[in-house]
Amino acid sequence: MFRFVNQFFRITLVEWRTMLRDPACMLIIVVGVLLYAFYYPYPYKEEVANKAPAAIVDENHSAMSRQIIQMASAAQEDTIVAVLPQESEAQKLLADESIYCYLKIPEGTEAELRKGNNVSLGVYCHGAFILLYGNIATSFAMVAGSVGATTQVKHIALRGNSVAQAKAIRDPIPTRFFRMFNQSGGYGIYAVSAVLMIILQQTCLIGVCVMGGARRNRKFKLLKNCEDTENAPLISRYFGRSLAFVLHYLVALFFYKFIVYHVFEFPNRGDSWLVFIFGLIFFGCVVNMGMFFAQFLKYRESALAIFASVPILVLFSSGFSWPISNMPVWIRALGLAFPSTYAIPAWLEIQNLGATFSEVAPELLKLFLLSCFYLVLGILNTIRRDELEKRGCR
Numbered sequence: 001m002f003r004f005v006n007q008f009f010r011i012t013l014v015e016w017r018t019m020l021r022d023p024a025c026m027l028i029i030v031v032g033v034l035l036y037a038f039y040y041p042y043p044y045k046e047e048v049a050n051k052a053p054a055a056i057v058d059e060n061h062s063a064m065s066r067q068i069i070q071m072a073s074a075a076q077e078d079t080i081v082a083v084l085p086q087e088s089e090a091q092k093l094l095a096d097e098s099i100y101c102y103l104k105i106p107e108g109t110e111a112e113l114r115k116g117n118n119v120s121l122g123v124y125c126h127g128a129f130i131l132l133y134g135n136i137a138t139s140f141a142m143v144a145g146s147v148g149a150t151t152q153v154k155h156i157a158l159r160g161n162s163v164a165q166a167k168a169i170r171d172p173i174p175t176r177f178f179r180m181f182n183q184s185g186g187y188g189i190y191a192v193s194a195v196l197m198i199i200l201q202q203t204c205l206i207g208v209c210v211m212g213g214a215r216r217n218r219k220f221k222l223l224k225n226c227e228d229t230e231n232a233p234l235i236s237r238y239f240g241r242s243l244a245f246v247l248h249y250l251v252a253l254f255f256y257k258f259i260v261y262h263v264f265e266f267p268n269r270g271d272s273w274l275v276f277i278f279g280l281i282f283f284g285c286v287v288n289m290g291m292f293f294a295q296f297l298k299y300r301e302s303a304l305a306i307f308a309s310v311p312i313l314v315l316f317s318s319g320f321s322w323p324i325s326n327m328p329v330w331i332r333a334l335g336l337a338f339p340s341t342y343a344i345p346a347w348l349e350i351q352n353l354g355a356t357f358s359e360v361a362p363e364l365l366k367l368f369l370l371s372c373f374y375l376v377l378g379i380l381n382t383i384r385r386d387e388l389e390k391r392g393c394r
Helices: 002-021 025-037 063-074 087-095 109-114 130-157 163-172 186-210 234-263 272-294 301-307 310-318 330-333 340-352 357-390
Strands: 054-058 082-083 101-105 123-124
Touching: 002 025, 002 123, 002 234, 025 186, 025 234, 054 063, 054 087, 063 082, 063 101, 063 130, 063 310, 082 087, 087 101, 087 123, 101 130, 123 130, 186 234, 186 272, 186 301, 186 310, 186 340, 234 272, 234 357, 272 301, 272 340, 272 357, 340 357
Parallel strands: 054 082, 054 101
Antiparallel strands: 101 123
């Protein structure tokens, strides 16, 4: 028993040491994990896209329109770059992408509002920039609504109502909106957390395949004096090498949680023990998947070509960027094969919402069952590969 345990941990140590000394593997599982951890979130460090240039078309030229311009300038900080008298000028700037949105105040707006009539202002945004469209349009709408409401309240108060009564008449059922768990509405909080899981998954898959999975007698120069671990029994080889990757990526996961999340100020509500359990199940599943696919690859470079080309598919099939119910059936079916499909919602619930074990147990159970599925396939495929190796086939 002691000999088995000693051999098992020696296999893990040899694998971990080889991973870090092999340039191809180290580039993926160390440099790639660190580089993408900061490279991907950095463009979204502002979280909300609210610095895009915008303009206001003032055809009304009234005290109310000037108030709207002042409030919009304050709300948008320095992004209101022009106040124009004609809409044609704004349309030209929008077409040239000198601005990305403009607010139109039509002629007679204040007069109609004072008469008690409904008026509408036009907000025109560049449709190619979805994030800009929502943020700038919302800001313009809030400013216009605030000024319009003030004017209406004053008009109602002139009829003999108090200010409180005028406010109640103007808006009898006020509605307040709350952004739960992402108060700023930031894109980084929404997207980066999910993408980080895909980065860990894809780099781990590539790393396992580059290292040859659990096959015996690998032809690496770094393993010349490791015949005992290379030709160890299958179970020791499989789980010993798997443990090296799981431990390595657990360190990466906690690096993301405590360093990357702190640097970019992402929500970090997850319990450390729950994160550890999540990591064990998630990376166990990913490593088993890699062990299975590694036996099909004749050349190490093939792993990079295959798994580096599918992140977009993995991203969409995970369902975080677009509702799964609105996807084609074949994409939903394909997504069932990727650990990230279950890991992303579990991770977001743990980190963003502070979920407990019982709340993420359904997703973790799916991950565990998928891990068992790939474990069986991985062992069977490694047996097949070892048999081919004995016969002299590669």
